[in-house]
Amino acid sequence: MKNVQIILAGIGGQGILFSSRLIAEWGLRSGLDIMGSETHGMSQRGGSVTAHLKLGSFRSPVIREETADILYSFEENETYKSLKFIKSGGICFANLENENRFDRKVLDLLEQKEITFRTFDASGTALKIGSVMSANIILIGYSVGTGLVPFEYDDLKTVLESITKKAHLETNLKAFEIGYKAGRG
Amino acid sequence: MAAKSKTQEETRILLGNAAIGRGIVEAGCHVMTSYPGTPSSEILPAVVAFKKELGLDTYIEWSANEKVAFDNALAASMSGKRAAVAMKQVGLNVASDSLMSSAYTGVIGGLVIISCDDPGPHSSQTEQDSRFFGMFAKVPVYDPSTPQEAKEMVKEAFELSETFQIPVILRPSIRISHARQNVKLTPVEKLDRPADFEKDPARWAATPRYRLVLHRRLNETLKQIQERFEKDTRWNYLVEDGDGSSLGIITCSMSFAALMDILEESDLKGIVDVLKIGTPYPLPQRRVADFTREHEKVLVIEETDTVIESQIIDKSNVLGRLTGHVPQEGELLPSVIHNILADFLRENGAAHLEKISDTGLADRIDELELPIRRPTLCPGCPERAAFYAIRKALPKAIYTSDIGCYTLGINLQAVDTVLDMGAGITLASGFYQAYHQDGNDIPIVATMGDSTFYHSGTSSLLSAVYNNARFILVILDNEITAMTGMQPTPGLGVTADGGEGKKVPIEGLIRGCGVTWIRTIDSYEVEELIELLKEAREYTLDPDGGIAVIVARHPCLIQYPEARREISIRVEVTEDCNGCRYCIDYFECPALRLIEEEERIEIDRKYCIDCGVCINVCPRGAIVEAVD
Numbered sequence: 083m084k085n086v087q088i089i090l091a092g093i094g095g096q097g098i099l100f101s102s103r104l105i106a107e108w109g110l111r112s113g114l115d116i117m118g119s120e121t122h123g124m125s126q127r128g129g130s131v132t133a134h135l136k137l138g139s140f141r142s143p144v145i146r147e148e149t150a151d152i153l154y155s156f157e158e159n160e161t162y163k164s165l166k167f168i169k170s171g172g173i174c175f176a177n178l179e180n181e182n183r184f185d186r187k188v189l190d191l192l193e194q195k196e197i198t199f200r201t202f203d204a205s206g207t208a209l210k211i212g213s214v215m216s217a218n219i220i221l222i223g224y225s226v227g228t229g230l231v232p233f234e235y236d237d238l239k240t241v242l243e244s245i246t247k248k249a250h251l252e253t254n255l256k257a258f259e260i261g262y263k264a265g266r267g
Numbered sequence: 268m269a270a271k272s273k274t275q276e277e278t279r280i281l282l283g284n285a286a287i288g289r290g291i292v293e294a295g296c297h298v299m300t301s302y303p304g305t306p307s308s309e310i311l312p313a314v315v316a317f318k319k320e321l322g323l324d325t326y327i328e329w330s331a332n333e334k335v336a337f338d339n340a341l342a343a344s345m346s347g348k349r350a351a352v353a354m355k356q357v358g359l360n361v362a363s364d365s366l367m368s369s370a371y372t373g374v375i376g377g378l379v380i381i382s383c384d385d386p387g388p389h390s391s392q393t394e395q396d397s398r399f400f401g402m403f404a405k406v407p408v409y410d411p412s413t414p415q416e417a418k419e420m421v422k423e424a425f426e427l428s429e430t431f432q433i434p435v436i437l438r439p440s441i442r443i444s445h446a447r448q449n450v451k452l453t454p455v456e457k458l459d460r461p462a463d464f465e466k467d468p469a470r471w472a473a474t475p476r477y478r479l480v481l482h483r484r485l486n487e488t489l490k491q492i493q494e495r496f497e498k499d500t501r502w503n504y505l506v507e508d509g510d511g512s513s514l515g516i517i518t519c520s521m522s523f524a525a526l527m528d529i530l531e532e533s534d535l536k537g538i539v540d541v542l543k544i545g546t547p548y549p550l551p552q553r554r555v556a557d558f559t560r561e562h563e564k565v566l567v568i569e570e571t572d573t574v575i576e577s578q579i580i581d582k583s584n585v586l587g588r589l590t591g592h593v594p595q596e597g598e599l600l601p602s603v604i605h606n607i608l609a610d611f612l613r614e615n616g617a618a619h620l621e622k623i624s625d626t627g628l629a630d631r632i633d634e635l636e637l638p639i640r641r642p643t644l645c646p647g648c649p650e651r652a653a654f655y656a657i658r659k660a661l662p663k664a665i666y667t668s669d670i671g672c673y674t675l676g677i678n679l680q681a682v683d684t685v686l687d688m689g690a691g692i693t694l695a696s697g698f699y700q701a702y703h704q705d706g707n708d709i710p711i712v713a714t715m716g717d718s719t720f721y722h723s724g725t726s727s728l729l730s731a732v733y734n735n736a737r738f739i740l741v742i743l744d745n746e747i748t749a750m751t752g753m754q755p756t757p758g759l760g761v762t763a764d765g766g767e768g769k770k771v772p773i774e775g776l777i778r779g780c781g782v783t784w785i786r787t788i789d790s791y792e793v794e795e796l797i798e799l800l801k802e803a804r805e806y807t808l809d810p811d812g813g814i815a816v817i818v819a820r821h822p823c824l825i826q827y828p829e830a831r832r833e834i835s836i837r838v839e840v841t842e843d844c845n846g847c848r849y850c851i852d853y854f855e856c857p858a859l860r861l862i863e864e865e866e867r868i869e870i871d872r873k874y875c876i877d878c879g880v881c882i883n884v885c886p887r888g889a890i891v892e893a894v895d
């Protein structure tokens with residue numbers, strides 16, 4: 083398998099680091115080397131959180147602008163801020179309530195760079211299933227459903243099962259499933 | 268999916284700091300001490316975790332400050348044991364007195380100092396380069412470029428330290444400390460070393476005359492270490508992918524990692540030769556001189572300052588920070604290195620590398636003027652309540668503050684100064700004396716967190732008391748070291764590995780510093796706190812008065828979520844709200860949202876934790892307890 087560079091962006095409390103761990107763990111089990119990093123703001127809650135994840139042969143834990151294959155973004159402003167990292171031909175999965183509100187010009191520019199921009203209201207869906215904290219897993223499930231990412235449903239699910247704390251297992255699996263189905267459309 | 272490898276070697280995804288912790292454990296280290304501080308805070312907890320997992324009997328402590336941590340580790344080393352001490356770069360300032368002296372007296376068991384740098388800076392008051400402290404104190408420095416390398420370097424650092432009887436510094440930069448990598452674990456060394464301090468006053472209590480002898484010995488030791496680094500190919504090596512380029516780059520740590528990825532991804536391998544340095548001090552001079560001689564132009568890319576570059580003797584063909592080819596400040600992110608490389612290649616006619624410049628996308632996103640999410644205190648944070656009360660009670664005061672979550676009181680306009688750990692009190696005392704000299708007794712309110720007070724508050728406070736200073740000190744006691752990730756304070760009586768320690772109550776310390784006016788209050792009691800502050804101000808003006816100390820105590824809600832449920836006052840915003848923004852500008856709870864179109868405030872239930880403190884804030888009384 084070839085190298086993959088992934089960015090996960092959002093704000094504190096959205097489970098960015100868990101999501102990053104999920105994918106990293108998948109990479110490890112697929113025999114890939116892992117290199118990544120995370121940055122978060124000074125306070126404990128509500129600041130920007132970004133995780134960079136590189137699967138394959140890399141040395142640096144930080145992704146350069148215009149080289150990421152995939153961006154997962156869990157919050158609207160963080161989406162705007164992180165788009166510069168995606169390479170031409172890359173993909174963005176954005177947790178967005180309403181795509182129509184997204185800046186038209188930015189969408190045009192993404193199109194020019196042949197960046198696939200897929201949005202899904204993961205937070206809204208999470209609220210519906212009564213688990214606001216699961217938006218991250220829903221969005222990842224969604225991306226797997228679209229078939230545009232290198233992770234297979236069964237593999238990622240197995241990893242999810244093994245790294246989730248017992249108390250949250252049922253919710254996480256449900257969230258993954260719902261996202262996946264929505265992604266398959 | 269590939270099956271897990273069946274070899275003995277276990278691989279785990281570890282944070283850089285956890286890899287360092289693992290290295291400490293694998294080296295058979297007996298004693299580990301630390302004071303928390305980003306980016307070093309996760310090292311000690313990793314050692315605790317491995318200790319528990321492997322059933323080891325490592326002694327581990329969170330010390331009151333970095334100097335205390337250093338000295339405790341040093342004594343273990345003087346007793347023949349292996350010891351590690353971890354801190355952030357500015358922590359080494361605090362421990363530097365001990366570092367300088369211990370370089371002379373040396374060590375017995377391996378002593379490894381881990382000082383994590385913060386180029387950026389992301390979470391520090393300076394971008395200082397710990398490697399310079401190595402040069403300053405004359406102790407060797409290792410500089411890792413990946414978590415795996417950091418782990419291996421820790422182990423070698425112990426061995427080097429013991430071989431040459433000298434303390435050794437490991438300097439991970441923040442990106443290494445906070446990187447995650449699949450790291451190969453190796454078995455833990457078991458070293459049976461009962462404490463055995465051999466008295467030798469000429470060495471351990473050396474007088475100035477003998478210090479000269481020790482200094483001479485230290486210089487000789489450094490020469491030997493330098494010779495060893497000259498021969499080292501594990502951390503210092505050449506990457507030559509072409510057949511002899513005329514351009515060379517000398518680099519280290521995170522910069523090396525980023526450069527290699529850029530060369531690989533841009534198909535530029537072979538265009539430049541790279542000399543990677545993992546032991547920046549003492550610099551393997553011959554290796555570096557050979558490299559600069561063999562290349563027409565050599566660029567030095569290192570973080571955070573000019574440690575390698577400054578040590579190069581013949582700089583006639585060397586470019587770097589000193590020649591303006593590398594930015595003098597700020598982090599060398601991959602994009603920055605990319606552009607430095609592009610310029611270097613272009614100026615020397617080597618190859619074309621497109622610079623990362625503002626694309627249409629970046630410009631458009633700038634135009635959107637997205638709100639900058641400035642860091643802010645959590646919803647329901649007790650420090651917010653205290654700051655609000657301070658500003659309300661004494662709006663004209665000088666507010667000296669300190670390092671911690673509560674530095675964010677700056678957003679509430681209740682923090683005027685932040686210098687370093689402990690300066691909340693010392694600057695207050697200094698301001699008092701400067702104004703008092705002119706017969707002007709202005710109000711001064713110092714704020715300091717509990718952990719900071721334990722770290723360096725007492726000597727400042729007792730000195731201020733002794734010299735008749737007058738100000739108000741508010742200790743913001745949230746019963747934890749919150750900003751760095753919830754480490755216990757001496758006030759809790761819980762040790763680093765969860766064992767029972769002896770509680771050291773803060774009020775007793777304050778009393779011990781000679782303060783007689785001490786009041787304790789729940790930070791959430793805003794009205795009472797305002798009254799108390801006014802009373803405290805009177806006391807500072809009273810001829811028989813002095814320094815007034817208020818301990819504003821309320822547990823951090825992230826660490827103690829149960830402290831949240833006890834209260835629960837659900838608030839709502841009434842029709843009386845006219846969107847004046849007062850609550851946003853002076854209170855700034857993230858759960859208060861201004862709906863501009865409607866000119867009113869809304870409570871964002873996703874964030875609100877029902878603390879009810881904002882009821883005290885609205886001048887129109889528009890925030891009220893909800894009637895259900």
Ligand code: SF4
Nearest residue numbers: 844845847848850885
């Ligand atoms: S709640 Fe009160 S302080 Fe806040 S905007 Fe409305 S009127 Fe102003």
Ligand code: SF4
Nearest residue numbers: 856875876878879881
């Ligand atoms: S009750 Fe008021 S101060 Fe407390 S969290 Fe909610 S909005 Fe913020």
